[in-house]
Amino acid sequence: MSHFHFSLHKECRHTNARVGVFHTPHGIVETPRFMPVGTLANVKGITPDHLVQAQAQMVLSNTYHLHLQPGEGIVQKAGGLHRFMAWEGPILTDSGGFQVFSLSEMRKIREEGVVFRSPKDGRLIDMTPERSIQIQNALGADVIMAFDECPPGDAGREAVAAATARTYRWLERCIEAHERDDQALFGIVQGGIFLDLRSQAVTDLTKLDLPGYAIGGVSVGESPENIRKVVQHTAPLLPKNKIRYLMGVGTYREMAQAIAAGIDVFDCVIPTRLGRHGAALVKGDRWNLKNAQFKEDFRPLDESCPCYTCQNFTRAYLHHLIKAKEMLAYMLLSLHNVTELIQFTVRIRESILSDRFVEEFGEWLEPEPTHARIDCKP
Known part of the structure; x- marks a missing residue:
């Protein structure tokens, strides 16, 4: 080995x-x-x-x-x-x-x-x-x-x-x-x-x-x-x-x-499973892009996200694609969601290196609030 x-x-x-x-x-x-x-x-x-x-x-x-x-x-x-x-x-x-x-x-x-x-x-x-x-x-x-x-x-x-x-x-x-x-x-x-x-x-x-x-x-x-x-x-x-x-x-x-x-x-499998159902992960929250509130929202999903989706498209466009049942919507959301989880662990890595893990991520170290969990197994 x-x-x-x-x-x-x-x-x-x-x-x-x-x-x-x-x-x-x-x-x-x-x-x-x-x-x-x-x-x-x-x-x-x-x-x-x-x-x-x-x-x-x-x-x-x-x-x-x-x-x-x-x-x-x-x-x-x-x-x-x-x-x-x-x-x-x-x-x-x-x-x-x-x-x-x-x-x-x-x-x-x-x-x-x-x-x-x-x-x-x-x-x-x-x-x-x-x-x-x-x-x-x-x-x-x-x-x-x-x-x-x-x-x-x-x-x-x-x-x-x-x-x-x-x-x-x-x-x-x-x-x-x-x-x-x-x-x-x-x-x-x-x-x-x-x-x-x-x-x-x-x-x-x-x-x-x-x-x-x-x-x-x-x-x-x-x-x-x-x-x-x-x-x-x-x-x-x-x-x-x-x-x-x-x-x-x-x-x-x-x-x-x-x-x-x-x-x-x-x-x-959470990031791609959510993407296939029209949902986005944004700073740990789950957004349903089918909702009408996104119809005229011309901001990116997450201004701080480096992914292709956030760098090029708006919430309104993603909402439109989902309503039209266009395949591109689910691809763009899946890409963003995968990037979101990878970047979360990258940021944690950086915080450990700088001795700021507990200070920067303490909110996520607390017990989970009561809500439905999504099965992660493929």
Whole structure:
């Protein structure tokens, strides 16, 4: 794994927040950083050039979805995921564990793996830890994730304990199956809302000395308070010299609180999902651009935002496009929303470097007000 290295540059004096750089064969990731989700080898509605302009450094794709279509063999023949999707920067592929386990009516869990029916054509698929790694080896991402069992947020302690133990056994099999030294295999800490199970999972996984570790099994139905407790408990237990990845969260508050706990990178489908529904993220708030109040508002969405959308178009124009159901509206909103979350983490990084994190972002470190949350999982 000489291709991969995480260097820690600065730590916050008042929290566990930190600044680092993760080195990969396709470039660096400056942390903390939000990572856009490109489930099917594309970040919905955004070109690779615009992702670069948005200062995206690493993007995600999904093993489960790419296995179903077009198939890892096609991607491999194309020269790997980087060439296939024309993205030159680092890529991470999720193992597909969450997606497989969300098929509760279509799958059967065994010690060997999970058998499920494809929602596309009904064919029977046997996804084992070995098969997940083989698919990810063929896809060719820089970072690949171990195949894990992701229990639902309301699962009881006995079920969560069994899933956490199985996740460790599957990780050992993933390590054995992994064949490429130009891909970093990350382990995933499970344990639900049970903090002692999280602690034990960290103890077990870190003995394997992997290049990075993820906290999984959050944003799967738990309350915001439970998510916060899990992250604040688990993140500081992970090795300081390894990159820490929190899977499936991407609001201002969730990211700020997780960064304060010591998390380095995040992913979430929120920005493009909101964009596809005519909504914009502006300084952490969600605006519905369909509303009539924007009809004659000739200001940019956010005067301080550097994105292509804000530099060229007005709220009135976006409102018009949405009312006309023009595809460009959803593309422009998605681009802005992705930029918004990336820039939020860039500003946090700068504040940690200047010893002003708590002073500048303290409002986002408080508990979340009661309101509906948006599911971040692809």
